[in-house]
Amino acid sequence: MSLLMPDTGLLFWMLVIFVTVLAILAKWGFPVITSMVDKRKKYIDESLQLAKKADEKMSALLKEQARIIGEAREEQNKILKEAAEARNNIIRQAQEQARDEAAKIIAEAKVQIEADKESAISQIRSQVALLSVNVAEKVIRKTLATDKEQKELIETMVKESLKIDPDTIKN
Amino acid sequence: MSGFIRHIITIIAAITFPVAVLTANDGQEPVADTATSSEAGQENAVETAPDVDIKSMLFGHIGDSYQWHITKIGQTDIVIPLPVIVHSSTGWHCFMSSKLEEGPYKGLYCAEGGKYDGKIVEKDASGNEIRPLDISITKNVAGLMINSLIVVLLILGCSRWYRKHDVLKEAPTGLAAVLEPVITFINDDVIKAVIPEHQSRKYAPYLLTAFFFILVNNLMGIIPVFPGGANTTGNIAVTLVLALITFLAVNLFANRHYWKDIFWPDVPWWLKVPVPLIPMTELLGIFTKPFALMIRLFANIMAGHAIILSFVSIVFLTVKLGPAINGTMSFITVFFGIFMDLLEILVAFIQAYVFTMLSAVFIGLAHEGEDTVNESPAITEGNPMTEENGKNTENQK
Numbered sequence: 001m002s003l004l005m006p007d008t009g010l011l012f013w014m015l016v017i018f019v020t021v022l023a024i025l026a027k028w029g030f031p032v033i034t035s036m037v038d039k040r041k042k043y044i045d046e047s048l049q050l051a052k053k054a055d056e057k058m059s060a061l062l063k064e065q066a067r068i069i070g071e072a073r074e075e076q077n078k079i080l081k082e083a084a085e086a087r088n089n090i091i092r093q094a095q096e097q098a099r100d101e102a103a104k105i106i107a108e109a110k111v112q113i114e115a116d117k118e119s120a121i122s123q124i125r126s127q128v129a130l131l132s133v134n135v136a137e138k139v140i141r142k143t144l145a146t147d148k149e150q151k152e153l154i155e156t157m158v159k160e161s162l163k164i165d166p167d168t169i170k171n
Numbered sequence: 172m173s174g175f176i177r178h179i180i181t182i183i184a185a186i187t188f189p190v191a192v193l194t195a196n197d198g199q200e201p202v203a204d205t206a207t208s209s210e211a212g213q214e215n216a217v218e219t220a221p222d223v224d225i226k227s228m229l230f231g232h233i234g235d236s237y238q239w240h241i242t243k244i245g246q247t248d249i250v251i252p253l254p255v256i257v258h259s260s261t262g263w264h265c266f267m268s269s270k271l272e273e274g275p276y277k278g279l280y281c282a283e284g285g286k287y288d289g290k291i292v293e294k295d296a297s298g299n300e301i302r303p304l305d306i307s308i309t310k311n312v313a314g315l316m317i318n319s320l321i322v323v324l325l326i327l328g329c330s331r332w333y334r335k336h337d338v339l340k341e342a343p344t345g346l347a348a349v350l351e352p353v354i355t356f357i358n359d360d361v362i363k364a365v366i367p368e369h370q371s372r373k374y375a376p377y378l379l380t381a382f383f384f385i386l387v388n389n390l391m392g393i394i395p396v397f398p399g400g401a402n403t404t405g406n407i408a409v410t411l412v413l414a415l416i417t418f419l420a421v422n423l424f425a426n427r428h429y430w431k432d433i434f435w436p437d438v439p440w441w442l443k444v445p446v447p448l449i450p451m452t453e454l455l456g457i458f459t460k461p462f463a464l465m466i467r468l469f470a471n472i473m474a475g476h477a478i479i480l481s482f483v484s485i486v487f488l489t490v491k492l493g494p495a496i497n498g499t500m501s502f503i504t505v506f507f508g509i510f511m512d513l514l515e516i517l518v519a520f521i522q523a524y525v526f527t528m529l530s531a532v533f534i535g536l537a538h539e540g541e542d543t544v545n546e547s548p549a550i551t552e553g554n555p556m557t558e559e560n561g562k563n564t565e566n567q568k
Contacts, residue, residue, distance in 0.1 A: 002234065002288070003473065006408035009256075009305045010235060013312040014412040021319045021384060022416075026376035029326040034358055034375060036333040037351065043339050 132161075225484045233402050233476055235311045237268040237281070237291065241397050251397065253313055255279075259293050259303035268307075279303070314401025315409065318388045325350065326383060357382050361528050365535035374534050377420060381413060382527040389472060389519030393512060404522070405473035407465065414465035417530040422457060425537035432539075433457065460533055464526060471522050475515045482508050 140154065239251040252269035259279060270276045271291070282292045282300055291307070292300040308316075325346065332347035343351050362378050363371050388409070391399040403409050433453040435443065442449045482504050489500040 003230075004407055006411050007235060007305075007309075007406075009307055010309060010311055010406060010408040011412060012306050013308070014315060014409050017312075017315050017319050018380075018384065018412055018416070021323055022377060022380045024323055025326050025380045025383075029323075029330050030354070030376045030379045032330040032333050033326075033347075033351070033354055034379075036338045037355055037358075040338040 129161075136161075225481075225488070228484060229477055229480050232400075232480055233405060233473055234289070235309045235406065236289065237271065237307060237309055239310045239313060239397060239401075251313075253308045253310065255291060255305075255307040257291055257303045257305050257307065260295070311401050311403050311406055311409070314391065314398070314403050315388070317398045318391045318401075318403060319384070321391070322380075322383050322387045325387075329354075354379060357524075357527060361524075362531050365528075365531045367535075367538050367541050370534075370538045370541065373424075374420065374531070377416070378527050378531055378534075381417075381530060382523050385413070385468065385526055386519060386523035389523060390516070392472060392476065393515050393519065402473065402476055404468055405476050407469045410465040410469040413468070413526065414461040417464060417533065418458075418461040420530070421461075421533045421537045426539075426541055428540045429537045460529075464529055468522050468526055471518060475511070475518055479508065479511045479515065482511060 136157070237255055238253055241249045241251065243249065250269075252267040254265060255268050255271070256263070256265050257279060258264075259277075261277065264277055264279065266276060271279070271281055274280070278293045279291050280293075282288055282290055285300060287300055287302055290302060291305055292302055295301045328346045329350040332343060332345065336343075342348070357379055358375055362375050366374055385404055388404040392402055392404060394400060433456075434447075434450050436449050436453060438449050485504045486497070486501050489497045492500075
């Protein structure tokens, strides 16, 4: 069974050869390769994470943009609304003012008309008094020649006329 | 002249397709022209002797020798003589193996039969054959050297690329592109999968070296002619050294947890005291694990070689049965030979993978629970906290 008996010489050389190979490859072979592969793996991982972060930032930016656009639109609506309100206010104020002015003018006109009417009435009255005095004169000239009854009549009549319109008399 | 050219063509073909050439050639000319290919050198007995000595042929190929026999052309053997280095009773001797063919050289000769069959021996005073200290560069040693050179060149060629290029800017090309997936596969899926992170960095060079060393030796063993053909990983001395290094890697740096599991495992006390039944088996396990590694690799590769050689020898065994049967059997042999060669390529990879994986698992077992060891102070600190919390809740009740 020489197959199962390890030969001393071969054992010795195998040990020498394998340890040499191991030393060479452990020093200059595998660590270089594995460390480089690890380095690249790390780099790829980091790149992927960066890409993910950039993606997140991008979506955040998009959201922000949408928000700003929305706000701007709201602002626009508000301004438009305010402008419409301001216009309506101005129109209403103008209308009110116009109405007030008109009312004032009408009131003044009314007062004027009243005053005119009053003065016209008083003029008519004085004219009527004069006319009645004149009529009375004419009537009295015919009858004054009689007696004292007539004198009494005249007195009463004067009194009456004084009673009727003290203003006319004052005038 | 034409015969010489045919020999050369056959040899070239043999490099690419060993078994097929052998058998196909023989199928056409059953008896005459067998001595062409590498295997056929041993088979030359067909011409002279009626019986083929399959056993010696098989062991000749599987075993070791002091010279590298390539082929036999006509009656001349083509061999590469290798240096013999022995320390006999007369001191150190170093000479080429070709000198032994002419007879004993300084009292040293190759034993034929007996206890040291095929080995260099000398006679002591009483006439008994004794073996001197023999560290000759035999066929297997030369094969190991060639294969190791291939491994070193491959890996250094690969690492050279990484030195010269910026990995962050370029994808690997050439040799690096071929080897990188294999290295990362072994490193990530085998080594890092079973060994804790901080330890795997320490063991990765050994495990990767073992993998590529075994793989290249396995594959070179399948190639039938020089520089391949040496049955290195199918030799128990080679696998013994590999298993020994794994054994040292496992046990020299093992942690407390590993030794505790061996000498005081978590089993019922009567299995440990007074008769340490389980500790004894665990202690035995320390040695059986690398022993199994050694036998597995050796037996698989050796058996693979033996099967292929057996298929080849069918051709020569059936010569006596006439051209018809011999032709048919040759055809079948070619078919099975191709099948076995392809299977051996697969086995070459699988055995390298299995050896690496099991070594990694054993090393991983020796460092089991180290990640939790680092965390254990935090746990012990955490426990009083939880107890206090428990008391507080009780007080509140």
